Amino acid sequence: MVLTLPASRTGNGFLGTIGIRDVAKAAGVSPATVSRTLAGRAVDPAMRAAVEAAVRETGYRPNLAARRLRSRDTGTIGLIVADIRNPFFTAIARAVEEAAYARGLRVILCNTDEDPARETLYLRLMEEERVTGVILAPTRETPAVRAADLAVPVVLIDRSPPGGDHDAVLLDNRAASTMLVDHLHAQGYTRIAGLFGATSMTGHERRAGYLAATARLGLAADARAVPHGPGETEAVVAALLARADPPDALIASNGVMLLSVIRALNAAGAGQAGPAIAGFDNEPWTEVVCGGVTLIEQPVEQIGGEAMAMLLDRLHQPDASRRTVMLGGRLIVRGSTARRE
């Protein structure tokens, strides 16, 4: 096939951009047929072959903006996470992208860095992008925009404001805390203290599970609310160690806090004799410190997959009642909570 590109063209952009009209001309068919071929719809085999050859020879790249504008379908979902440097959210991002990819959807990833203003900004942006739906891990603070007020369907993950009416996929935080307390108790620990995020719903629920479990077991509870910020966790740990009757076990309610707890214990010189440690989020490094840290692993793949499924359900049934899916965590027992003599 001989390809002759016009030296100058009207009606299809400036020189150098190849459009669907050029492909059509090269293949000797109409633009509509090229479009149908690319969309995988029924086209005469001979024509299809000609179009495919022309696409190859021209190096044609469809303009997605034009396609989206006309077809009114972006084939894109938005994923807004609170902290991209937190490995939990990175893992979520990968899981969501995988699930989207399997359905032929693309993902726009946004990072709010726990800033409600950026959350509002990105939700707005998602509307302007006309995304099919949004999966949102809200910031710790109550978001400025109610998800239900948006023009696009939203599924919340990880955190869910109380009393809200939305689709959400959450860890069963109470049950997870309970597992940790029960495990520590079974290992012979009795003075179990807990550090929980002061501002997030997740922190509240993990704390509630801790309080319920310690009460049921007749243990003294010491639940500390830790504000977000550098050095806060370390200060709380120092205060706990300074107690007249210091704890023999510590629970940290997320991966970031867990690392801070360990840093604080190191700084305090608490070695083998220091308290047992348990936490959340199975990050790779947790295997190599303190003889391995006992923790709750979140089912990240499932959370991503389930959130995607819920989003698609919502698209098909906009008026179905909203629902919350709770997934269970997995207790991974390692050396940090070994029985002591």
Place this chain on the structure above:
Amino acid sequence: MVLTLPASRTGNGFLGTIGIRDVAKAAGVSPATVSRTLAGRAVDPAMRAAVEAAVRETGYRPNLAARRLRSRDTGTIGLIVADIRNPFFTAIARAVEEAAYARGLRVILCNTDEDPARETLYLRLMEEERVTGVILAPTRETPAVRAADLAVPVVLIDRSPPGGDHDAVLLDNRAASTMLVDHLHAQGYTRIAGLFGATSMTGHERRAGYLAATARLGLAADARAVPHGPGETEAVVAALLARADPPDALIASNGVMLLSVIRALNAAGAGQAGPAIAGFDNEPWTEVVCGGVTLIEQPVEQIGGEAMAMLLDRLHQPDASRRTVMLGGRLIVRGSTARRE
């Protein structure tokens, strides 16, 4: 202002979508004036106020696809990383997004998971998105597409294929390795072994720096090429420890490998008496293991910022000769390489 939305409209999408024409009508101006107002161009203050009020009352959201199609400017750059779960790339992503944000640009983040096929796919997608430019951390294997063949400007980061003609921002890998070897030698270590990625350019260069430094110091070199894959690093560490004259110091050539080395040493029961450890990438956990791991911190912010700046330079001067910027790493000394008695 009284807002009357037409019960049905022609020429501006289906019922329920608010377009620029609706806003214009509500404000009593032309669509062009609305457009100019939103773009921040010169508009009569009274009209501007009317438009802003109309935007607020209608809940208008500009359609970005339409805007991009018409203006031929997506205001978007693509960032393609090799492994989103690697904290180095997460940090890069955040730095790039920050730099883009400061310039009013958006970022599309793509993750190839070290798969050259996905890299090709995403580069193609970036062309179809008509992004302004791409920042690419190539996969370990030689990529299927030469960056120079693409329709969009590309800046490489972290890794750069040999002999290629492209813009790139790289760590001075040879110098970084040299710093580690010199430091270990100064601390009294003499049998320094190194583990280097077998397939990436980065691994090769860090290895070259290691070999040059050990040769200069008159030390015996033992550089192992470690294939990518689970358990590979652990196997190499085991082999090193089984040497007749086992190394007294180990260098791991990236953050992921560093963690594997530590895991392997733990498994081998090498405690205080085990080899000194040094590595790359200042991840948060490195502070709390082995008394703190001595390592080279990469200037992540700078890499992101410099890559963005190069991209914009390239846009303004498409024909300027391509250049490579090398940034220096910072040696952070911690307990893992303390002098031993």
Place this chain on the structure above:
DNA sequence: TTGAAAGCGCTAACAA
């Protein structure tokens, strides 16, 4: 099944 024609929502060119 194919082609001609219309138009997605917006901005840029032009004229006033």
Place this chain on the structure above:
DNA sequence: TTGTTAGCGCTTTCAA
């Protein structure tokens, strides 16, 4: 400065 008009590149009618 403002409004009118045209058209970005594509898909989707509609008629053949």
